[in-house]
Amino acid sequence: MNTSTTRIADLSHHVGATVTVRAWVTHLRSKGKLGFAVVRDGTGVMQAVVVKAEVSEAAWEQFGQLTQECSVLLTGDVRADARAPGGFEMGVKELGIIGTSPLDYPIQPKEHGIDFLLDNRTFWLRSQRQVAIMRVRHELEQAVHDFFYARDFIRCDTPILTAAIGERAGLFSTEYFDEGTAYLAQTGQLYGEALAAALGRIYTFGPTFRAEKSKTRRHLTEFWMIEPEMAWYDQDDNMDLQEDFVRYLVERVLERRQEELKVLERDTSKLDCVSQRFVRLDYGDAVKLAQSKGADITWGDDLGAPDEAMIVDEYQRPVFVVNYPKEAKAFYMKENPADPRTVRCADLLAPEGRGEIIGGSQREDDYDKILARLTHEGLPVEAYGWYLDLRKYGTFTHSGFGLGLERTIAWICGIEHIREVIPFPRLMGRIKP
RNA sequence: UGGGGUGUAGCUCAAUGGCAGAGCAUCCGACUGUUAAUCGGACGGUUGGUGGUUCGAGUCCACCCGCCCCAGCCA
Numbered sequence: 001m002n003t004s005t006t007r008i009a010d011l012s013h014h015v016g017a018t019v020t021v022r023a024w025v026t027h028l029r030s031k032g033k034l035g036f037a038v039v040r041d042g043t044g045v046m047q048a049v050v051v052k053a054e055v056s057e058a059a060w061e062q063f064g065q066l067t068q069e070c071s072v073l074l075t076g077d078v079r080a081d082a083r084a085p086g087g088f089e090m091g092v093k094e095l096g097i098i099g100t101s102p103l104d105y106p107i108q109p110k111e112h113g114i115d116f117l118l119d120n121r122t123f124w125l126r127s128q129r130q131v132a133i134m135r136v137r138h139e140l141e142q143a144v145h146d147f148f149y150a151r152d153f154i155r156c157d158t159p160i161l162t163a164a165i166g167e168r169a170g171l172f173s174t175e176y177f178d179e180g181t182a183y184l185a186q187t188g189q190l191y192g193e194a195l196a197a198a199l200g201r202i203y204t205f206g207p208t209f210r211a212e213k214s215k216t217r218r219h220l221t222e223f224w225m226i227e228p229e230m231a232w233y234d235q236d237d238n239m240d241l242q243e244d245f246v247r248y249l250v251e252r253v254l255e256r257r258q259e260e261l262k263v264l265e266r267d268t269s270k271l272d273c274v275s276q277r278f279v280r281l282d283y284g285d286a287v288k289l290a291q292s293k294g295a296d297i298t299w300g301d302d303l304g305a306p307d308e309a310m311i312v313d314e315y316q317r318p319v320f321v322v323n324y325p326k327e328a329k330a331f332y333m334k335e336n337p338a339d340p341r342t343v344r345c346a347d348l349l350a351p352e353g354r355g356e357i358i359g360g361s362q363r364e365d366d367y368d369k370i371l372a373r374l375t376h377e378g379l380p381v382e383a384y385g386w387y388l389d390l391r392k393y394g395t396f397t398h399s400g401f402g403l404g405l406e407r408t409i410a411w412i413c414g415i416e417h418i419r420e421v422i423p424f425p426r427l428m429g430r431i432k433p
Numbered sequence: 434u435g436g437g438g439u440g441u442a443g444c445u446c447a448a449u450g451g452c453a454g455a456g457c458a459u460c461c462g463a464c465u466g467u468u469a470a471u472c473g474g475a476c477g478g479u480u481g482g483u484g485g486u487u488c489g490a491g492u493c494c495a496c497c498c499g500c501c502c503c504a505g506c507c508a
Contacts, residue, residue, distance in 0.1 A: 027469080034465040051465070068458095085468065104443070108458060109469045111445055115500055170506085187508095212506050213434070225508060305504075347508095359508060404508030418508095429500090 009043035011078050011088040020075045021046065021090065022098070024126070025066050027109060035063050038085055039072065045128065047084040048074050050092045059095045069101040069126070114417075121424060121433050132260035133421055136253055137409050143252040144205060144226050144405075147245055153201045153228060158188030160207065164383060170211030172221075184209035189400060190332075190387050192229035193363060196398050197390055203228040213428055216305075217417040218355055218407060222426035229400035235334070235344040235362040238399035239320055242348060242358055243278045245403070246318060250274045253412050266414040273317035273351060280320045283342065286311055302328040309353040320346040331373040333361040346401075354411040360401025367391040 006019040023039035023046070030036070033052035038045055050063045066072065076092040083089075106116075107123045117124045124130055148155065161182045164171065176182035188204040195202045204227045211221060228245075230238070250271050253261070261268055281289075290297050290307040293314075297307055303321065312319050323342040326335065333343035345361035364370040370391060374381050381388075409421040419425040424433060 029467050029470055030464090031467060031470075032464040034467080036467050036470090038468085047468085049466080053465085081466095083466065083468075103459060105458095106443075108444060110457060113445075113501085116444075208508080210507075214506060215501090216503075216505090216507095219507070223508070302506095356508065402508060407508060 005073075007043045008039075008041045008046045008086065008088075011044075011046060011086075011090075012080075014078045015080055015088070016078065018075065018077050018093070019090075020073060022071070022073055024069055024071050025101075026068065026126075028066055028068065030063075037063070037066060037072075039074065040126070040128070040131075042131065045086040047081075047086065047089040048076065048092050048095075049089055050095065055092060055095070059092070062095050062097060063092075065097060065100075067101050067103055067105070069105045069123075071098040071101075072096065073098055114419075118419070118425070118430060119433075125423060128263055130420070132263040133409070133413055133415065134423065135260045136257050136264075136413055137405075137421060139253055139257050140249055140405065140409060140412070141205075143249050144203075146252075147248050148203050148228065151201070153203050154195075154199045156192065156195045156199070156202045156204055157206060158185065158191035158195075158204050160185050160209075164380075170213070172209050172211045186210050187225070187402065188227050189229065189402065192227050192400060193390055193398060194386070196229040196231045196400070197394070197396060200232075201228070201230045215428055217419075218305075219427075220406060220418060220422065220425055221428060223418075223422070224405040225402050226405060227400060227402045229398060231396050231398050233362075233399040234397055235322075235346065235399055238360055238362060238401060239278075239280065239322075239346055242320075242346075242360060242401055242403075243318075246278075246348065246358070246408075247274045249408065250412060261413070264413050264415070266412075270352060270414075271412065276317050278318040278320055278348070279315045280322055280346075281311065283321055283324045286321045289314060300325050300327065303347075305355055308349050308355050312349045312351050312353065317351055319349045321349065322346045329361070331377050331379065332363050332370065334364045335366075335369060348401075350407070350411045352411065352414075354407065356404075357407045357411065358401050358403045360399065362397070362399040365391055365395045365397055367395065 004020060005022050006014055008021060008023065021041065023041040025037050026040050026045065027038040035050040037048040037050070039048055050060065052060050073096045074090060074092055075094040076090040078088060078090055080087060081089045105123070106120045107127065161176065162185050164183050171186065172184040173181045186208055188206060192202060192204055206224065207222055208225045209222050212219065228241070254268060254271060284299060286303060287297055287299055290303070290310055293310045295307050295310060311321065322345070323336050323339065324345055325341055326343050329343050329345055333345045336342040336344050343361060347356045348358035349355060350357045364373065367388065371381065371388065374384060406418040406421050410418045413421065415421055419427060
């Protein structure tokens with residue numbers, strides 16, 4: 001690495017000194033014999049000021065050759081100036097073009113339509129807003145690992161290529177040698193349960209794939225999920241952990257990524273609600289609440305997106321909706337002893353109409369009951385042999401949940417559509433770039 | 434998949450059924466403190482496609498295609 005150059009983020013330490021910066025040109029303005037180039041290097045933005053009378057003939061000529069997105073080597077004096085984007089600017093002495101950039105660069109500093117931006121995602125990612133989002137994403141990923149490491153959870157990686165097992169929604173399939181069809185994992189949970197029996201408390205952090213024909217601002221066909229699984233946790237312990245986890249993630253970003261949130265124009269006061277205790281609302285009460293607000297819903301129905309929005313709107317902070325009807329939920333959730341029509345589960349609804357960011361439950365640990373559920377749902381029992389064995393060889397109380405990374409980032413950043421919070425979104429009808 | 438919307442210059446958008454336009458970008462010129470600079474000029478079109486109605490269709494109708502929003506499924 002060339003250590004003789006300075007990163008833009010470090011300019012504040014070099015005020016008054018002469019430094020060299022490598023960067024890309026984002027914006028050019030000229031005013032006769034005075035030129036301005038706003039450049040970025042991934043760590044920040046800097047304004048370069050070129051005065052014809054103060055540079056060589058060659059340097060001034062090079063300035064005239066600059067185009068948007070060409071890469072440059074700039075040498076000059078650093079000074080703080082309130083007029084400069086980023087707060088610091090360089091009085092350029094020497095200037096060289098490293099890589100030219102043709103005049104047809106598609107992204108302009110103005111409004112563009114979403115389809116155009118996604119087609120040009122590689123370039124769109126260079127914009128200040130996208131850089132800010134990716135930095136928050138990075139902070140959250142690191143925060144996930146820090147949270148669980150501090151609590152002695154073991155990170156485990158579960159397979160992406162699987163035989164059909166897991167959720168009910170659509171699967172992506174591919175040929176797998178002589179073994180027939182393999183499917184891209186929709187969840188690591190079932191493997192997580194096996195690992196919890198070996199290691200106690202574990203979590204997975206990986207991509208998941210769902211071939212659902214969903215076209216909403218909350219769905220991707222490929223997204224990242226964090227799935228902890230804890231031996232000897234019941235559903236109440238599970239929710240306590242989720243609450244600590246979500247609160248930690250939000251506070252971590254508020255603490256360390258204020259600059260990025262400012263770029264995103266996020267009203268961070270809306271996130272302060274996580275410091276309060278999260279609401280725990282029984283499913284039956286949630287239905288009554290939705291009904292009182294005019295929703296057409298009866299006991300037994302799953303809550304729709306508008307119902308969820310109504311419920312969260314009532315409390316203005318994260319809400320657990322607990323103990324859903326058995327029929328609305330997956331076979332592996334534990335029957336609720338207090339009301340066998342329901343299961344010991346919870347969805348965590350994020351504020352501001354964001355909807356579900358976590359789905360979790362205590363797992364059914366009774367061999368006969370889970371076998372009956374599998375059969376009742378018409379699932380291929382033989383495919384679940386090793387999973388059922390977890391209830392046969394030393395069954396144990398255990399619980400876990402799945403947190404959708406992109407939904408969480410979108411909520412914290414205040415981004416409307418989750419396609420913007422992953423570098424290269426995979427959507428129904430979009431596989432490129 | 435269902436409901437709603439939309440498709441016009443490289444981009445973002447105008448145009449009572451009657452000559453297809455603007456801003457930005459690009460090019461040329463002016464300008465020593467710009468902030469998506471400003472000012473003057475130039476360049477830029479098979480109006481998504483195929484049919485139809487009409488003297489005349491970007492505009493109305495039918496079908497097809499693309500995209501957007503909402504819903505379902507979920508994280």
